[in-house]
Amino acid sequence: MYRFLLTPRWWGINAFVALAIPFCIFMGTWQLDRFEDRVDSHQEAKKAPAPSERAAVPLTELLPVDKRTAGRPATASGVYGKQFRVPDRQVDGERGDYVLTLLKTDGGPVLPVVRGWVPKDDPLPAAPSGEVTVTGVLQPSEHMGTDGVHSTGGLPAGQLGMISAASLVNLVPDEVHNAWITLMKADADMVAVPPVMVEGSGLDLKAFQNLGYTGEWFVFAAFMLFMWFRLVRREAEEFRDRELGLTPDPAA
Structure with missing residues (x-):
């Protein structure tokens, strides 16, 4: 059959x-x-201490940034340079702008540093002059799928839609780290920008x-x-x- x-x-x-x-x-x-x-990864992230409870280490020890090093406190020294406004970002439920300043590190590429958050259209506080040492939470470069990111095309001069080396490559002459930090304590009475959870490390x-x-x-x-x-x-x-x-x- x-x-x-x-x-x-x-x-x-x-x-x-x-x-x-x-x-x-x-x-x-x-x-x-x-x-x-x-x-x-979610269980490991829950067990890991908060960034404020971990000792900061030199930036070079945490690069290249990955799931293991993202969210770790890092320190870097250098001189602040060009500054950008990153528009339409939300902190504590309020819409405003990140203040991103490039730090020319000692003997290395520039590091994007988010010094804090300001309400929309508020003037950007000037960056400290001279040699500085900053401490912030290490974050991977953003991409078009990251919350809050939008196309950099059409933005006014001095504004940046995405925090990444790729978006900065044509705006600054220096090499840019493929990572950024958000200061644990914001400069100039700005609101500190909380770090975000690394993609793939949580039950999203x-x-x-x-x-x-x-x-x-x-x-x-x-x-x-x-x-x-x-x-x-x-x-x-x-x-x-x-x-x-x-x-x-x-x-x-």
């Missing part, structure tokens, strides 16, 4: 199912691993998307197997009916 499984058409169907089911299981397992990694929407994709891939695998059994059963029933003479043989 099941000789039809050896026909060329069914060889193609069987090969497709035999490849598709393991692929779906692999993708579902990969998405589950991604979710479990985010859970582990993307983490639960991974869990949802896990279920989808396993459902695809089960549906593929179910449909294969349905097709086999239907073909077997048609073959049996032809053998019993209940339906005409199309080859006759």
Whole structure:
């Protein structure tokens, strides 16, 4: 009755199912691993002390910035230079602007430093002159998916839509660190900008998307197997009916 499984058409169907089911299981397992990694990162982040409770270390010891070093207090020395307004940023539920000043570090690239937050359209406080040593929380460069970021195109001179080396490369002549810090204590009576959680280190929407994709891939695998059994059963029933003479043989 099941000789039809050896026909060329069914060889193609069987090969497709035999490849598709393991692929779906692999993708579902990969998405589950991604979710479990985010859970582990979230647990580690909860156990880690707050930035204010950790000792600050020289910036060079924390670069390049990654999940392990992002959120760590860092110190850097140098001279403040060009300053930018980063518009439409929210702190404590209020809309305003970050005050970002580039710090020319001793013997290295410039470091973007968010010195604080001011209400919209308030003048930017001048940066301290001369050699300074700053202490802030290390943050990775922003990208277009980061909250608050918008396109830098069309902004007035002196404004920056995204804090990143890529957005600064054409605005300053110096090499720029692919990271930035937010001061733990804001300058000039500004409001300190709280550090943000590193992407992929918490149970955010993307983490639960991974869990949802896990279920989808396993459902695809089960549906593929179910449909294969349905097709086999239907073909077997048609073959049996032809053998019993209940339906005409199309080859006759």
